[in-house]
Amino acid sequence: MADTFNYRIDHHGSLVRPTDLDATGADQAVQDAVVFQRKLRSTVVTDGDFPREDFRSAVLDGVSGLRRTDETGPDGLVRWVAESLPKANGPLVADWVTRLTELTVLAPKVSLPSPAYLAATTFQPGLGIGSARELGEALAEIIATETALLVSKGVRLIQLNNPLLLDADLGALSYEDALAVDALAVRLDERPEGVRIGVCPGWTAPAEVDRARVEKLYGEIPADRWILPLLEGTEPELDLIRALPEDRDVCLGVVDATVPDLEDLDTVLARIDAVGELKDLEDAALSPSRGFADVASRPLLTTEEQRKKLVLVETLARYVWGNEF
Numbered sequence: 001m002a003d004t005f006n007y008r009i010d011h012h013g014s015l016v017r018p019t020d021l022d023a024t025g026a027d028q029a030v031q032d033a034v035v036f037q038r039k040l041r042s043t044v045v046t047d048g049d050f051p052r053e054d055f056r057s058a059v060l061d062g063v064s065g066l067r068r069t070d071e072t073g074p075d076g077l078v079r080w081v082a083e084s085l086p087k088a089n090g091p092l093v094a095d096w097v098t099r100l101t102e103l104t105v106l107a108p109k110v111s112l113p114s115p116a117y118l119a120a121t122t123f124q125p126g127l128g129i130g131s132a133r134e135l136g137e138a139l140a141e142i143i144a145t146e147t148a149l150l151v152s153k154g155v156r157l158i159q160l161n162n163p164l165l166l167d168a169d170l171g172a173l174s175y176e177d178a179l180a181v182d183a184l185a186v187r188l189d190e191r192p193e194g195v196r197i198g199v200c201p202g203w204t205a206p207a208e209v210d211r212a213r214v215e216k217l218y219g220e221i222p223a224d225r226w227i228l229p230l231l232e233g234t235e236p237e238l239d240l241i242r243a244l245p246e247d248r249d250v251c252l253g254v255v256d257a258t259v260p261d262l263e264d265l266d267t268v269l270a271r272i273d274a275v276g277e278l279k280d281l282e283d284a285a286l287s288p289s290r291g292f293a294d295v296a297s298r299p300l301l302t303t304e305e306q307r308k309k310l311v312l313v314e315t316l317a318r319y320v321w322g323n324e325f
Helices: 023-039 094-101 116-120 132-152 175-186 211-220 235-242 265-276 303-321
Strands: 063-070 080-086 109-113 157-161 196-200 225-229 249-255 284-288
Touching: 023 094, 023 225, 023 249, 080 116, 094 132, 109 132, 109 225, 116 132, 116 175, 132 157, 132 175, 157 175, 175 196, 175 211, 196 249, 211 235, 211 303, 225 235, 235 265, 249 303, 265 303, 284 303
Parallel strands: 109 157, 157 196, 196 225, 225 249, 249 284
Antiparallel strands: 063 080
């Protein structure tokens, strides 16, 4: 895809929040985050998820029918349950996007939880919803509507996160239902030039890749870009890329957002070269492996460690593609 270079230096969206951030200070914090990203010469800009509790909140806080509980799930996230089919209370994140467009000429990027992920983790039998699939389809309609609105406001890169898609267990959803639900959220009736809708199916590769399962994943969900891990250059990581259709972009998570130590430049470049044997690198981009603070209260690194990781992504991109973006 010819304009992939517009989004060559990518990141997942969530950034480490300022220690003194509160609701009243979110506007200034977002402005500072935009300056931070521009100084790093990132080719995307986000609001850092600063206005939100965690990476799910863009949807969970903006719809009715779902209730926050006092429980914490095995993933460490506060559990929400769906008590009725959700309805949007208005735009989810479009107002923040409008502010971003006023702060920079870079097209903003938005990351959202996928509807299948939300359905799989919030469905509870006996609460009035017929099935997790029905819940997922309702969430997909909300997210697809928001996606169309974001595109109309100038967003050109949207990422849906479903960290369960590479796992064997999708909770309340079957694999087939999960693919069908997420596919509904990816489709756009009209797609302007340069718009990319990406899917991140997991932060790390499985121990072994089921080729038929992965081909079904790529075939059923018509995403333009797949955000895939490349932290060790293992065969499972490469298998995920081998199975990727030729006409899809790939964004490689090449630096580990969970550890402060910086990767060796030559080692990472060798891994990228190995990908180049499988995929045209003109249709590729680089990013950290995941968000730096998918939960606001649990940043994975310090602000300075995050900065160094993002600088490394930018440096790697310039080694691979020169200064053409």
